[in-house]
Amino acid sequence: MRVAVIGTGYLGAVHAAGMAQLGFETVGVDVDEAKVERLQSGRSPFYEPGFDPILAEQVESGRLRFTTDFSQIADADVVFIGVGTPQKADSHAADMTYVDAAVASITPHLKDGALVAGKSTVPVGTAQRLAEYVAENTPEGVTAELAWNPEFLREGFAVQDTLHPDRLVFGVTSERAEKVLREIYANTIEEDGTPVVVCDLPTAELVKVAANSFLATKISFINAMAEICEAAGADVTKLADAIGHDARIGRKFLNAGVGFGGGCLPKDIRAFSARAGELGAGHALEFLAEVDKINTRRREHVVDLARVELGGDLRGRRVAVLGASFKPNSDDVRDSPALAVAGALHLSGAEVHVYDPKGMENAAKVYPTLTYAPSAEEALAGAELVIHLTEWQQFRDLDPAALVGTVKQPIVIDGRNALDPELWRGAGWTYIGLGRP
Numbered sequence: 001m002r003v004a005v006i007g008t009g010y011l012g013a014v015h016a017a018g019m020a021q022l023g024f025e026t027v028g029v030d031v032d033e034a035k036v037e038r039l040q041s042g043r044s045p046f047y048e049p050g051f052d053p054i055l056a057e058q059v060e061s062g063r064l065r066f067t068t069d070f071s072q073i074a075d076a077d078v079v080f081i082g083v084g085t086p087q088k089a090d091s092h093a094a095d096m097t098y099v100d101a102a103v104a105s106i107t108p109h110l111k112d113g114a115l116v117a118g119k120s121t122v123p124v125g126t127a128q129r130l131a132e133y134v135a136e137n138t139p140e141g142v143t144a145e146l147a148w149n150p151e152f153l154r155e156g157f158a159v160q161d162t163l164h165p166d167r168l169v170f171g172v173t174s175e176r177a178e179k180v181l182r183e184i185y186a187n188t189i190e191e192d193g194t195p196v197v198v199c200d201l202p203t204a205e206l207v208k209v210a211a212n213s214f215l216a217t218k219i220s221f222i223n224a225m226a227e228i229c230e231a232a233g234a235d236v237t238k239l240a241d242a243i244g245h246d247a248r249i250g251r252k253f254l255n256a257g258v259g260f261g262g263g264c265l266p267k268d269i270r271a272f273s274a275r276a277g278e279l280g281a282g283h284a285l286e287f288l289a290e291v292d293k294i295n296t297r298r299r300e301h302v303v304d305l306a307r308v309e310l311g312g313d314l315r316g317r318r319v320a321v322l323g324a325s326f327k328p329n330s331d332d333v334r335d336s337p338a339l340a341v342a343g344a345l346h347l348s349g350a351e352v353h354v355y356d357p358k359g360m361e362n363a364a365k366v367y368p369t370l371t372y373a374p375s376a377e378e379a380l381a382g383a384e385l386v387i388h389l390t391e392w393q394q395f396r397d398l399d400p401a402a403l404v405g406t407v408k409q410p411i412v413i414d415g416r417n418a419l420d421p422e423l424w425r426g427a428g429w430t431y432i433g434l435g436r437p
Ligand SMILES: NC(=O)c1ccc[n+]([C@@H]2O[C@H](COP(=O)([O-])OP(=O)(O)OC[C@H]3O[C@@H](n4cnc5c(N)ncnc54)[C@H](O)[C@@H]3O)[C@@H](O)[C@H]2O)c1
Pocket: 006, 007, 008, 009, 010, 011, 012, 029, 030, 031, 032, 035, 082, 083, 084, 085, 086, 098, 099, 101, 102, 105, 119, 120, 121, 122, 151, 152, 153, 154, 155, 263, 264
């Protein structure tokens, strides 16, 4: 079988390389010429652990190629759609222009029997609408079908999650579509025993936003507990350990701190709520507005803490921010809590020096007025306050004893509760965790 992947961002590029790695001849199509050129030369346009070698190897083998020419999908048996669905500029809803444009661009080139498999995260009802569009607009004599196959990969683990997902969801309208998808994913289904959930189109679309809503709710739940712990003088990390031992709750996604960000969780809960409203079921998801509010409050809380630690006025105060990407092992700064905090401090007049191992190039595009330091040590030099906001291993490994003499004032706010309080306090620092005494 031959595969095409439309949209070669974080999802699509890794999916395309994964498909090639599984032995399928694969073409990745994107409208971004620079991105396509870079990918075609075997170099990744973004940082994702383990991706570069697979990309280089598959492009080199000739099994994987990238183009801006949509007619190159003409021999594809399966065409995956992985273009962006960002939040609209003027509302909480998802911007569907990219998905609609991608489907309009491939439809004239689809071959008879092709399966279009949507992977982008979309408002429920999109798949049915696109299925009708494809059925009505394929060339004379061509019958093509549409399925929805949502993607659950995590950035930082994208390669592993693409090749060995926890589960597969096939939203289909025919046995044939299910059979094609089972063939595509035969490797993981047979070797890993990956569970497959076969369902209708709207259920497949909803599984994706339901999963992200649950994850976001879990994080905001523990951050709400952090607020209570702060008020009561309790420790949210111990609380999370204790409730997490209950297998029904589980410890994962109970790390309290500055909250969730990224190109998925924040915009997905908002788009889901907006769509529920359109369906007349907005009341069912009112709690997601609270989840969002708790999350935003965490960022504000860190800025407030910084202001208090610096005596009430941030103007002219030198602050080191460790972290720019929305999570470690990624260069993605979309809706990054670290950058939101750094930006707010800067707007309040602080002199902010940011360091991140991989996210600084992207950060500088979004926040060009912040100062970017070439190393963590240089960000810290002369700082009156250090704020740790993205828990890269490199930051966990910092030696507080070696750094204590380089700052003007040894105070650290650990916005991820990931540094060792005893170690930092033992080295002479004032350590402030979130939701911890
Ligand atoms: N990033 C993730 O971890 C992840 C995981 C699961 C699902 N998703 C979902 O997958 C989708 C893509 O996310 P992403 O993070 O890869 O986004 P991204 O912004 O990194 O990539 C999107 C790509 O689509 C391209 N594009 C836009 N319009 C196009 C068109 N008409 N034709 C061809 N290409 C076009 C863009 O140039 C860009 O390269 C979103 O719906 C997102 O919610 C993302």
